[in-house]
């Protein structure tokens with residue numbers, strides 16, 4: 001009698017486990033589409049945030065569609081890839097920075113002495129976003145990424161028509177500690193980027209995120225951002241990634257072309 005009870009107990013436990021695992025797997029599979037859609041929406045929301053076009057209760061996809069033009073650029077020579085050359089991977093709608101960086105054809109290794117952001121590889125091409133109003137480009141929103149203390153941080157920096165002034169800055173993905181490095185999401189800190197000069201008149205990158213607080217009367221105040229307190233390593237990561245992506249291995253050649261030929 002007692003043997004039979006043990007067997008039954010095991011069988012019931014096994015049955016419950018089986019049913020639960022089937023339920024969990026089914027939930028994971030059925031929710032994966034929703035998760036992917038939410039991730040995409042969050043990315044679009046951050047593009048709008050960087051472009052200062054986001055407010056609560058707006059239809060993100062609609063605002064994005066009405067205001068944003070995408071382009072794929074060749075980071076090495078700064079040219080814009082013509083639409084006829086788009087393919088399965090070179091497609092603004094499907095562009096995946098991580099996959100492109102790892103791709104043998106579309107990505108490349110960064111020499112260790114130039115890898116200030118610790119990302120090891122980067123794409124040769126990048127998708128960029130232009131805010132267009134009445135047929136004129138008002139802002140350019142550029143993806144940026146690099147290592148913090150715990151994670152790779154992915155975000156956007158927006159530049160104004162003068163291609164010099166920062167008009168927005170935001171991260172859409174990172175794993176830094178809430179309250180420390182996670183303060184990269186602090187709206188007040190993100191707003192402090194707006195109006196800062198990213199480049200000098202010659203096009204050299206001058207923006208920097210410093211340790212501590214910017215001396216507002218100092219000669220570099222217009223290009224400096226306060227560091228995050230208690231998060232020197234994340235702060236250094238943000239400084240490195242912004243300077244890297246605005247520099248010669250990032251958008252330098254593309255921005256130089258725009259300065260020469262005009263923003264289109």
Ligand SMILES: Cc1cc2nc3c(=O)[nH]c(=O)nc-3n(C[C@H](O)[C@H](O)[C@H](O)COP(=O)(O)O)c2cc1C
Pocket residue numbers: 149150176177178180181182228229230231232233234235
């Ligand atoms: C649990 C834990 C989480 C931390 N998270 C971060 C972080 O997200 N970003 C960061 O820069 N430092 C983080 N630190 C602190 C760093 O180890 C280091 O002390 C800090 O970057 C120094 O910054 P400070 O010079 O501004 O104090 C963390 C420390 C601990 C113990």
